[in-house]
Amino acid sequence: MLSLIVVMGIVIALLAFAYAAWLFTWVKAQPQENKTITRISGLIQEGARAFLNKQYALLFKFALLVSLIILVMLPNPIWKGFSISNVFMALSYIAGTLFSAFAGKIGIEVATLANGRSAEAAKKGIKPSFMVGFRGGAVMGMAVVGACVFGVCLVYLLLGDPQAILCFSFGASSLALFAKVGGGIFTKTADIAADLTGKVELGIPEDDPRNPAVIADNVGDNVGDVAGMGADLFDSNVASLAAAIVIAAKLDATSSFNKNVATVFCYAALGLLASILGVMTAKIGKHGNPTKALNSSTYVTTAIYAVLTAIATVAFGFRWEIWAACVLGLLVGVIIGITTDYFTDDTKKPVHMVAHASHSGPAFTILSGISYGFLSTLPAMVGTGVSTMVSYKLCQGIDAAYSADYALFGISMAAVGMLSIVGMIVSNDAYGPIVDNARGLAEMGELGDEVLEITDELDSAGNTVKAVTKGFSISAAGLTVIALLGTFMSEVNTAAAELGLAGVTGFDVMDPIVFFGMLVGAAIPAVFSAMLMLGVDRNAQRMVEEIHRQFREIPGLREGSGDPDYNRCIDIAATGAIHELIPAGLTAIVSTIVVGVIGGVNAIAGFLVGNILSGLLLALFMSNAGGLWDNAKKFVEAGNEGGKGSEAHKAAVVGDTVGDPFKDTAGPSINTQITVVSLIASLLSTLFLTFSIF
């Protein structure tokens, strides 16, 4: 039955690819006639491709190095004799990086096609424009989750080894870490520099083609929000499956119920199927509300998923407890999304309060935004805690002899459930930057006020939905890494059994070695985000200087008769991002290894816990505060609290600028950082078990 289900997974993944290809062709077939839009959209595509190629070239060197280390070390050190497993591990790792890169690449290609077409479709009304944006996003959604399910099924089918899936996941994560960091630094460098020189200094509108940074800004939306986000969610999705499969395989071999691995594959495949159906049925009326359309497609997918998995549970004889944990995870995810939305929704109190505080100056915009950002962490932290506790209680009774393992399995299935509809989430998420770009292109192509109004509405829907999906994806990453903690313990015990050492039954917070790890682990996300923000800061300063230089040296640029050198700006953003991504990424990786070498597996367990707690807290805080400031600024611009040009507006712009690297660079990168660290810990458990100073 297991093979049948894995093959079913591959079939559904191929279906997703086919559907993605159809959507891609559909998007490409949409008319794009305006010459300016075609030219600029081409520049954006070129810039995005150039950065991605540059970034991937560097990352594949890194990946090659890591795969060599794996070849030499994992799972059997080469000095103990040649092992074919090592080759498989290294290949799985490489496959993980390739699949992740593929997902990002597809996203960029379709997004840079869809942006111009969505802008032009807006001439015919909101419906066609929305459909181009949404279907463009859906290509990415289908590609990301298709690649995830396909990759995990294939590795399992060929090698049948859960540890290989861990390696595949590590490949995906390590690429995602750098892609997210690099893309995040690129996009905010360009965004901040463009705003600072354009809107603030020169008083020209956003997306004015005279601004040399304007193309870089649009490229940034694609490489940061599309490619980076895709890599991030691909990574979380693979990691949740890897965690669940490692625990499930152990249970299949020992406990009285032996369909656990089958359950994981089946539910994951059905999640993808539900997303396909959800995307297919997504509709918007002629004068429809795009936010409603996006959200309702999420709810439809959730419902389809619950029904499909229930049918499968009956058909294959799975356990209802596991189904319940899975659906619980999904429901909690949706609830977290909705409650987190409260803090960034421009019809709710927090946005209004921050906008109002801006009257007293930027310091109050910042203080109130930080305060609400702090408050906004509560629902997701409590929600994650509750799903951990309840899914554990649900599943521990499946086999009394293995209650601890089933409890952990329950948690990992809650994470799988939360991520099951990720195809839909990615679709909605990728929709955002496409229509954001469309808005810019409509302005540059001078398509008129009516079109701009439509693209503005689509853009604003993208921002709202992004806030919901962000809370969702951070919590999912949180639940995944909690499950990975279980994987880590399981790997430690496997390694200990092989080495003839005593295994562990848990990690005691009263053990000072564990506590040492927790303290250091808790500091890492703060240090990591600081490095990213300082990177953006430095890089934006460089770009501002370049823009000043162009305005000084290129005759007629200010008046619109001279041609700005867009490529120099793209180049600065790209070089800076690539320069900054290595130290930040290495800090996370190296600190894990150092703590492990100092304090062994106990210190590492503590390190992971501290990292998860502070990582979740900071990621939620930064993402939500950033979204809140963004919407507070838009709320003022819509004519409230004095409107555009008022003192309150100036203060709100400061808030938005601070929020930009919060929500688009540091916040979402922490997600990936905690996953990478968890996977490294699992993969190196043998090392930490056999060697440590304390």
Add this chain to the structure above:
Amino acid sequence: MLSLIVVMGIVIALLAFAYAAWLFTWVKAQPQENKTITRISGLIQEGARAFLNKQYALLFKFALLVSLIILVMLPNPIWKGFSISNVFMALSYIAGTLFSAFAGKIGIEVATLANGRSAEAAKKGIKPSFMVGFRGGAVMGMAVVGACVFGVCLVYLLLGDPQAILCFSFGASSLALFAKVGGGIFTKTADIAADLTGKVELGIPEDDPRNPAVIADNVGDNVGDVAGMGADLFDSNVASLAAAIVIAAKLDATSSFNKNVATVFCYAALGLLASILGVMTAKIGKHGNPTKALNSSTYVTTAIYAVLTAIATVAFGFRWEIWAACVLGLLVGVIIGITTDYFTDDTKKPVHMVAHASHSGPAFTILSGISYGFLSTLPAMVGTGVSTMVSYKLCQGIDAAYSADYALFGISMAAVGMLSIVGMIVSNDAYGPIVDNARGLAEMGELGDEVLEITDELDSAGNTVKAVTKGFSISAAGLTVIALLGTFMSEVNTAAAELGLAGVTGFDVMDPIVFFGMLVGAAIPAVFSAMLMLGVDRNAQRMVEEIHRQFREIPGLREGSGDPDYNRCIDIAATGAIHELIPAGLTAIVSTIVVGVIGGVNAIAGFLVGNILSGLLLALFMSNAGGLWDNAKKFVEAGNEGGKGSEAHKAAVVGDTVGDPFKDTAGPSINTQITVVSLIASLLSTLFLTFSIF
């Protein structure tokens, strides 16, 4: 021998009181002739007393309520029969609140005496002015630590019950929590409102007597930085001793070495003695450097302490391992202070970078400040982690049969060591607001530029030293609460033994109930600080309105001929602070009880861990970022990056305003919050053990 040592503790405490009385008389005997200064200093004293009385009146109602609950519930529920222990517990709790209030009260009295006298002494040069400020601060230092040692010794001598010391500590903590929160909100309300209306809107200098908020601002320095800080460090100090004594008493009764309690009392008493000697020998040359004078007195005290305790270890036959843990804690504390200082020192890179970033506008001041604030958490987190691990390794070998308990005892002694020189720390800390006030009074009393230069220098030394002591006191609180976690487990086991239930050997991070607690616990410091900052925000808005009203309605106020209504401003700050302190304080207390009732002792253990990790991280981040912004502003004002009035200066002022509630309201209050939560957990362990939903 134990009784002898406890009596020695009482004698040294009385010595500290006597020395404090002498210093108080000395300060009071210094001349104060300037009429304006006398009048304004009188107004400040009056305002501070009025607020303190109002606050204490409210808090004693709260304390009475809590003591009634203790009387009914702890340690033996009254429905199981009357127990004299309950009376003792309730009395110990009341004593804790009274001693804490006494420490705050003394501080206020001397600080409001010393401020004017220090200003006037500046006419004679830096040396006399420094001495008034320093000795004024030392009164507070001696009183706080004297009260701590006296109180703990007395309770132990009379009742001989470690749990009574826990109750005494809880009394001190619960009062400190509210005093810190109330004082913190008061001081920043007034500071922000005064700056916003005075410096920004009207362009009049700081401390200009025309500003109706100016007295409230000076009162705030006293009630927030003197009384609040005193209560805070009193609380940490008592808590560290309580944690150590609970563990030591258990070891004395069971293990092969039985001088553990004696060691705790002896080392604590010697810490006080070392502080007395350190204060006595503190000197500044005629043209000396006040920063150097303050820091070198800290180093002298550290050295004296190490020597005194070494002698005692030989004389009384204590264990060298415990001595080593204690001295290690102290050394790590000093190192943390110094490294943290790097991030706020105006001769170092972070301050320069933030000042430089201010050129690009306030958003960059904020972003770079937050980034360096995040980075600054690393040394203290790692330092705390290392002292935890090393002190554990040092002490676990004392008795192999009780190695886990000795390991915990080692950690608690590292905390005692870190806090041993707290008398010196409080002296240095209280010096700050005194000379800050003196600066204001010198300006209002028109003592001339030469005097202002001296008071400026003294003030700046106060700020630098404050940065060092703050990192120190946060880490000490961190180590204390880690030790309190040990106390919690010990209390759970005592309760379990009495109830005939199974005890616990630890709390496993793999237990999802523990993890649930950790996630919620990690969110609480964020929620708590958000409430405080929003409180300051709301309150400052109210005061700004009042100041606007006064300028509108009082004729001649702007020109200096009308009299501002200082009292209305003081009243707004006071009423607002008292209004806001209850919800924030209760959030911390109630969430602990809710988590305990949901998940029992395991959830509470997790809750404490999450709370400690995120609490330490946020407290360090907020305190350091705040100090950094403060000094970056001063650096710009000293003529760098464009100097006063430049765009960079305006941006730096925004940073400073954001930093104010960070460093003086939220950051230091988190300290107290984590201690209170830990003590509640220990005291209610029986409840959580016998009743929980999961």
